[in-house]
Amino acid sequence: MKKFICLVQFICAFSTFVSAQESTHSHSLGTSLQFPNILGYQTLKCDLHQHTVFSDGDVWPSIRVRESLMDNLDAISLTEHLEYQPHLGDIPNKDRNRSYQIALKEAKDHNLIIVRGSEITRAMPPGHSNAVFIQDANKLLFTNYLDAYKEAKNQNAFVFWNHPYETPKNDYITYLHEVNKKLMDSNLIQGIEIVNTHNYSVEALQIAYDRNLTLMGTSDVHGLIDWDYKKGSKGHRPITLVFSKDRTQESIKSALFDRRTVVHYDNTLIGRDSLLIPLINECLVIKKSFYESKSLVLTVVLENVSSCNFILQNLSQYTLVENTDLIEIEGKSTITLQFKTKEILKQLDWSFNVLNAVNAPNSHPTLKKRIIL
Numbered sequence: 001m002k003k004f005i006c007l008v009q010f011i012c013a014f015s016t017f018v019s020a021q022e023s024t025h026s027h028s029l030g031t032s033l034q035f036p037n038i039l040g041y042q043t044l045k046c047d048l049h050q051h052t053v054f055s056d057g058d059v060w061p062s063i064r065v066r067e068s069l070m071d072n073l074d075a076i077s078l079t080e081h082l083e084y085q086p087h088l089g090d091i092p093n094k095d096r097n098r099s100y101q102i103a104l105k106e107a108k109d110h111n112l113i114i115v116r117g118s119e120i121t122r123a124m125p126p127g128h129s130n131a132v133f134i135q136d137a138n139k140l141l142f143t144n145y146l147d148a149y150k151e152a153k154n155q156n157a158f159v160f161w162n163h164p165y166e167t168p169k170n171d172y173i174t175y176l177h178e179v180n181k182k183l184m185d186s187n188l189i190q191g192i193e194i195v196n197t198h199n200y201s202v203e204a205l206q207i208a209y210d211r212n213l214t215l216m217g218t219s220d221v222h223g224l225i226d227w228d229y230k231k232g233s234k235g236h237r238p239i240t241l242v243f244s245k246d247r248t249q250e251s252i253k254s255a256l257f258d259r260r261t262v263v264h265y266d267n268t269l270i271g272r273d274s275l276l277i278p279l280i281n282e283c284l285v286i287k288k289s290f291y292e293s294k295s296l297v298l299t300v301v302l303e304n305v306s307s308c309n310f311i312l313q314n315l316s317q318y319t320l321v322e323n324t325d326l327i328e329i330e331g332k333s334t335i336t337l338q339f340k341t342k343e344i345l346k347q348l349d350w351s352f353n354v355l356n357a358v359n360a361p362n363s364h365p366t367l368k369k370r371i372i373l
Contacts, residue, residue, distance in 0.1 A: 031322055032072030033236060033264070034307040034332065035284040038275070041243035041260065042057060044252060048115060048132050048240065049162065049196070049218030053087050054099035055080035055119070057222045061102040067225040069110055071237065075252055077117035078103055079130045082141055082148070084121050113249055118147045125177035128162040128219075129189060131155075133253045146318065149188040158256045160191030160216045165201045174203035176211075180214065184211050190257060191216045195238045195265040197228075202361045205270065214256050216240050217263030236307070238265040243275060255259035267309045272359040279345040280354055283308065287334065289371045291344060298320060298339040298348060300371055307331040308356075315351040315366065318342075327352070347372045 035043045050064050051057030061078055068076045076098045090092070098334055102118045107114050117132035131140060131152035139155070142148045152159050164174040183189045191214035194204045208215050215253040219237040221228055229237045243260040255261070262271030269276060281319045283306040290299055298318075303317040304310060314320060320327075321338035329335045340349065349372040359365040 011190060032070065032307065033239065035241060035264075035279065036305055038243060038278045038282050041245060041255075042247055043279070044242045044244050044247065045072065045218050045241050045264075046075040046240045046252065047073055047221075047237060048077040048079065048160075048216070049119075049130055049193070049220045050074070050076060050078050051220070051222050052078055052099050053082060053091055054078075054085075054096075056084060056086050061099045062106040063224075064089050064221075065103050065106040065110070065112060065114075066228065068112055071225070073112065073239065074247065074254040075113035075115055075249075076103075077115040077130070077132045079117040079119045079132065080137075081119045081121045082137065082157045082278050093235070096141070100137070103273070103332070109258075113252070115249060115252070118155075118209065120145065120152070120159075124167055125179035126161075127164060127166060127180070130162055131157040131159045132256075133157050135266065137226060148151070149183060158191065158253055159189050160193060160214065160215075161189050162193050162218075163199070163220065164192060164204050164207070165199065172199065172201070174207060176207050184213070190214055192272060193218055195263050196220050197238070198266075200265060200268075200270075205358070206361050212259070214259045215261050215264050215366055217270070236264070236267075240264075241271075241279070264308060268356045268358065269308060269354075273359050273365060276357060276359050277367060278366055280310075280357060280365070281369070284310065284329070284367075286367070286369060286371055289348075289373055296340070296342055296344065298371070298373075300337045300339065300342045300343065301334055301351075302329060302337060303334045304329045304331055311354055311355040311356075313353040315353060318348070326355075336360060345373060361366070 033045050037043050052061045052238045080099050104114045116134050117256050118137040134154045134157045140148050140151050165172045192204050192208050193216045194201055195217035197220050209238045217238040217240050225237055229235050241262045242252050242255045244255045262269055262275050287303045288301040309330050314325045318339040318341050351368045353364050353366050355364055357365050
C-alpha cells in the first residue's frame with residue numbers, strides 16, 4: 001500500500017511538473033541567438049532568405065517556422081524561387097504565395113513575423129535577388145528580368161542582391177556588373193548579401209560601402225538548419241540584425257531602407273561603425289571593478305550579454321595578469337580581467353580591438369570603455 005501511495009504521489013507531482021512546463025512552453029533553446037537593443041532601437045534577428053519544398057528546399061514551411069522559433073528569431077521570409085520549381089511533380093501548387101500562407105498559419109500563435117518574399121532567379125548578370133515585403137509573388141513572374149524588378153518596386157518591396165559572388169568562373173569573387181549597377185542606379189536594388197550560407201564576400205562589403213547599400217546576411221537554407229549550421233554548441237545560422245523602431249513589419253522594412261543592419265556570421269559581427277560600435281558596447285558590460293587590499297592590480301569583471309563570442313585585443317598601456325593581449329569571452333558569460341596598473345587609479349580608459357568584428361574590408365573596430373573606480 002505504501003508503494004502504491006508513493007507511486008500515486010510521484011505521478012501527481014510529475015503531472016504538475018509537466019503542466020507547469022507546458023504553461024511556460026518556449027521553442028527557443030539555451031543556444032538561441034540573443035543581442036541587446038541599442039540607440040533606442042529594438043535589435044531584431046532576421047533571416048530573410050530561406051527555401052522550402054515550394055521551390056528547391058527540402059522541408060515543409062512549418063518546419064522553417066519551428067526552426068526559427070528555436071533560434072529565437074524575430075522575423076523570417078521564405079523566399080521561394082519564382083522561376084525554379086523542381087517539386088511541381090510532387091506538389092502541383094503553382095501559387096507562389098503558398099509557402100508564405102502556410103508559414104503564416106504556423107506562426108499565428110507565436111511571436112514571429114513572417115515577411116512575404118520571393119527570389120527573382122536569373123543567370124549572372126544580374127544573378128539572383130530577393131524581393132521582400134511584397135504583396136503578391138505571382139505578379140513578379142515575367143520573362144524579362146527588368147519587368148520583375150520593376151514590379152517589385154511597384155509593390156514597394158525591399159530588394160537585395162543574393163550571393164553576388166556566384167559567377168561562371170566559380171572563383172567566389174564578387175564583380176559589380178553594369179547590369180547590376182543600372183539596377184542600383186534605378187533604385188531597383190537597395191541591399192546586398194555580404195554573407196550567404198557559409199560564405200563571406202569582402203568584395204560585396206566594399207560594393208555595399210561604395211554604392212550605399214544595406215548589408216545583408218542570410219542562411220539561404222535548403223535542408224535542415226541544425227544539419228547545415230549547428231556544428232558544435234556555438235554554431236549558428238547567419239542572420240541580419242535589424243535595428244527597428246518597433247517590432248512590426250513596417251518598421252523592419254523602414255530600417256532596411258535606412259541601412260540600419262549588422263550581419264552576424266560565424267561568431268563575427270560585420271557592419272558600419274555607427275551601429276557596430278554601439279552594439280558591441282552594449283554586448284560587453286563592466287559589472288565590477290576594484291582593487292584588493294594592498295594590491296596594485298585592478299580587477300574588472302566583464303559580462304557578455306549577447307550570444308556572440310568575442311575576441312578582444314588589449315590596447316591599454318597596462319598588461320594583464322592571466323591573459324596575453326588577447327582576451328576571449330564566450331556568449332552569455334563573464335570573465336575576470338586583472339590589469340597591472342602599478343598604482344591605484346580612479347579610472348581607466350580601456351581601449352581594445354574587436355578581432356571578430358569587421359567594420360570595413362580587412363579592418364576591425366577599436367572600442368574604448370571607461371572603467372571608474
